[in-house]
Amino acid sequence: MNKDYPIINADVLILGGGSAGVMAAIRAKELNPNQKVVVFEKGDMKYSGCIARGMDALNIVAIPEISTPELYVESNSIACEGIMDEPVNYRMAERSWEMMKKLEDWGVFFPKDENDQYDILQVHPKGKFCVTMKEPELKTILAKKAVDLGVKIINRTMAVRLLKDGDRISGAIGMNVRSGEIIVCKAKTVILSSGGTARFGLPDNGHLYGVYDYPGNTGDGYCLAYRAGAELSGFEYTLVYYIVKDINAPLLYITLTRGAKLFNAFNERKDQAHPSIRSMFKEHVMEDSGPMRINMNHLPEEKVKEIEELLFTTERPACERFYEGRGIDFRTGEIELWPTEVFLCGGHGLTGVRVNENAETAVPGLYAAGDTSLVARGHLSGAFVFGEISAESASEFAAKNGDVSLDEEQINAFISERDSRLAQNTNEIAIEEFEYKVRRRISDYIKPPKNEYKLDRALWWMDRFREELSTMVRVQDVHDLFKLFEVENIIQCATMSALASKERKESRWTPWHYRSDYPETNEQEFKKHIVLTQGERLEDVKISYAPIIRMDKEA
Ligand SMILES: Cc1cc2nc3c(=O)[nH]c(=O)nc-3n(C[C@H](O)[C@H](O)[C@H](O)COP(=O)(O)OP(=O)(O)OC[C@H]3O[C@@H](n4cnc5c(N)ncnc54)[C@H](O)[C@@H]3O)c2cc1C
Known part of the structure; x- marks a missing residue:
């Protein structure tokens, strides 16, 4: 072939070097130091992704003797209101302790008290699973x-297309976000780990990038998988977080678990009943009792210092x-909370590429991990554990199967x-204005709240935007170019989210999929996954259903 782009080879190609991607890369090399492992990362892997x-x-x-994988599956199923496949979640919990010990061996700091016990918090409906970590250098x-x-x-390389050799995955095309140059990686296997759709709804602060989740994540992994023939699910689970107003940064559990008080707009205490982000958003929006505020002026200086240390070093130094x-000042003032923008995510929510307990998608040679995949509410533990699992499965597949050809x-x-x-x-509209x-x-x-009329309007607008992306948006340089590809993915995610939301004619995970025209939960008809696959064209989204998978494999 005579071409003006480089072609590199890989046994395992990883698209996205965040939490899941970096862990997959490490595991693939641990398993076989001789195999070629390549990562395309849109930012710089040192600080990219949710962890930063x-x-x-x-x-x-x-943690053995404190909780069990079985209890986790039970607990998470309650949190997911039944829309959760048990085997993937069991597998994640089963390997979580081993994962944590491995991180500890690598120098990641999990504080212990004077009795040599970890600091474990309850944030799930049942059981204590949340272990405090204090590691500003984790990434x-x-x-x-x-x-x-x-x-x-x-x-600085955005994965823009997956390549296929017949049914099998054969690599990916990357585009340098600064030069626009193309790089092709011919790969025996590909792992999708490019996060969720953080840039989805517009945050109330009006800043395109002032979002809760990592702003480099624009649903690219979902769209790559969809175009390649994989199955997606959970696009109706439209998350809105409830955290610090304007900066959209986390602090809730860090403060509440250390004794902070929470008040609503009527000065009623709200921290005693273990509020969740979901219940707070519900009260703020549906009962109009917000904004809520965090107050810490009663806490001893050492506690305030502990909170400041966590927030200002470990989480987000900004x-x-x-x-x-x-x-x-936390000693005297109050911190106002507010709903964030709406976003899609596998780690906090239920949106993602459908995978089994080996991280396999429906496409041979294609795997998914972290927020791109559907390991419901797996958070960082899910990203790390399924990062490892995807690397194990991909390495095995690469070793057993022959080479691929590029088309x-x-x-x-x-x-x-x-x-x-x-x-x-020469088009008129700047990509930022369009986004x-x-x-x-x-x-x-x-x-949310949603109804049929609104969802139809969303679909109408997305069709129009798809066209205007070509007829109206101006691309003056490479920066505009890769933003355009990002916005194209955001539009596609919105189409898929509106369609899945229309299909689920019930309310579930209220308020995140609250349908004012179907306010009740319909267990009879909708205790199942709504699955999306690509039809003839990108915008032809095919909808089907899949049963909930139980540990005994019965639906
Ligand atoms: C603010 C915040 C706080 C959190 N706190 C906790 C916590 O305390 N405990 C916990 O367990 N979980 C927490 N989570 C959840 C957890 O961090 C995530 O679930 C997890 O990190 C997701 O990992 P990931 O690899 O899927 O995504 P990310 O870590 O976001 O990585 C995705 C990577 O893909 C790259 N990328 C995107 N598109 C492309 C593309 N087209 N080509 C190439 N690269 C691409 C991005 O640049 C990014 O580096 C938190 C999340 C957030 C946002």
Whole structure:
């Protein structure tokens, strides 16, 4: 082949070097140091993804003698209101303790008290699984490990298309987000670990990137999987978090579990009844009793310092500047909470590529892990454990199956598309303005509460936006170009979310899928997954159902 792009080879290609991706890369090299492991990462793996630096807890660890994987499955099933496949969740919990010990061996700090006990919090309906972690260098530790093991990391590279050899996956096309150059990776297996759709609805602060989840995640993994023939589910689970107003940064569990008080707008105490993000959002929106506020002025200095240390180092260091700017001192002031933008995510929610307990998708050679995959509410534990599982399955598949061939036509098709997008340089609308409008419509029509009228309006707008992406959006440089590909994925996710939401003619996970025209839960008809696959064209979304998978495999 005579072409102007490089082709590299991989046994395992990982798309997205966040929590799941970096763990998959490490595991693949641990298993076989001689296999070629490549990561395409849109940002820079050292600080990219949800972790960015560190995190205050590993949310699901079944610590022996304290809790069990069985209890976790029971507990999470309650939280998922029954829409949860048991085997994947069992597998995650079963390996969570081993995972935590491994992290500890690598130097990740899990504090213990004077009796040598971990700090374990209850955040699930049943059982204590949430273990405090204090590790501001979590991501850099993992990234360094991957580099030391010889993983080839290609930063600033957005995976734009998967490649197929017949039914089987054969690699992916990456595009450098700064130069627009194409790189092709011919790969025996591919792991999708590019997070959820963080840039979905528009946050109330109006900033495109001022979102709760990592803003580089624009549903690319979902769309790549969908285009390649994999199954998606849970797109009607439209999450809205309830956290610090304007910065959309977390602090709830960090403060409440350390004795902070919570008040609603009527000065009623709310912290005693173990409020969840879901119940707080419900009260704020549906009972109009918000905004709620966190108050810590009764806490001893050492507790306030502990909270500050966690928030200002481990979670998001930018929080310190935010509170300083607002003139808020935790010793005297209050922290106002507010609903975030609506977003889609497998780790906090139920949206994702359908995988089995081996992280396999419906496409041979294609695996998914972390927020891209559907391991319901797996959080960071799910990303790490399924990062490992996907690497184990992919490595085995790569070893057992022969080489793949590249289909030049698939690559040329993308290059033509890129070039025609670059030719849109005289169009009128800046991509940022367009993204703002798309996401405002998502907030208007897909953010819960929902109804048929709103969802139809969402679909009408998304069809129109799909067309305007070509006829109106201006692409002046490579920056605009890759933003356009991101916005195309956001539009596709919105279409899929509106369709799944229309299909689930009931209310479940209220308020996250609250249908004002179907306010009741319908166990009879809707205790099942709504599955999406691609039809003839990108916008032809096929809808089917799948039963809930139990441990004994009975539906
Ligand atoms: C603010 C916040 C706090 C949290 N706190 C906790 C907690 O305390 N405990 C807990 O257990 N869980 C927590 N979670 C959840 C947990 O962090 C996530 O579930 C987990 O990190 C998801 O990992 P991931 O690899 O799927 O996604 P990410 O870590 O976000 O990684 C996705 C990566 O893919 C890259 N990418 C995206 N698109 C492409 C593309 N097209 N090509 C190449 N690369 C791409 C991104 O740049 C990113 O690096 C928190 C999440 C958030 C957002």
